[in-house]
Amino acid sequence: MKALFATRCRYNAWANARLYAAMASLAPETLAAPSAVNFGSIVAIANHLVLADRLWLTRFTGQGQPVPSVDAVPYPALADLRAACRIEEARAEAFCRGLDAARLGETLSYVTTDGTPMALPLALCLDHFFNHQTHHRGQIHGLLGAHGLKAADIDLLGFERETATYAGLGQA
Template sequence: MSTALQHLRLMAGNNAYANERLYQACCRISQAEFKAERTGFFPSIRETLNHNWEVDRYYLDALREDGKGLAVYETPHLQTAEELRSAQTWQDQQLVLFCDGLSETDLDRSVAQDRGNNGVMRETIGNTLLHLFQHQIHHRGQVHAMLAGTGVAPPQLDEFFLEFDRHSAAEKHM
């Protein structure tokens, strides 16, 4: 297996692990804190997590060539941390399964992505996955910062790759 393919599979596991840890904290805050207006790219923890869930569904649809495209954004936003946790966990499992099923040649294969007014663009599976993981990290960091303004401490999210520093919860995602 190539280093690139191994890296993407590890990133899928890391993504699931980091989301699991973040949702453990988010499920401990009150609903009022979850939907409270905060400083960030999106105005609340709830809206930021809904955005991540939407974008995951959009890109996985494109990667699997399921054909829903922008219609994934028509799904109503989920309202509670528990609802989002369940939906995101399922989505993360699907992404891990997708990455586990990839072959070397899949990484360079391009897939169509409906970009609305900009038309349908094509991008490689490898680059799309790299973008998706970076997107998740970016917005998880924002939620992490927002949690600092609540009564629940933001969790450590980077204890995945180093064997000597690995969180026990990371093991099931390796």
């Protein structure tokens, strides 16, 4: 399972790079244009992803600043947003590199942003972490298309065909 999560880290960075490259071709006003989607715009969804990644990585590692809300837009400028995203990508990769089977079997206890105590298997929370990213990247990908951009493919198996990351970890 560790190899799968390590692959997902690399996949996320690869998919993010493709989306950010496409987003860079849009004007800041277009990125922030209101839309009837979660969080209201492309840049707001991307900010949500950074904040949610930061929130979960702080829960996973016990390190980092608390994230009181995942609905804010602290990075309205794409360059700042991309830099923040890269920081969280690096944190995720470091965390996954350090995982062991025993840790994956543990329960993660945390408090939600609304104050609800939770206790769930770490492996499930980590799977949610990656699934959440995929979900919102799909929204961004669709919105880019709605603005006339054909963004590069961000499919997990396309990543594997291009990089052989999972196979390279001896998991083919």
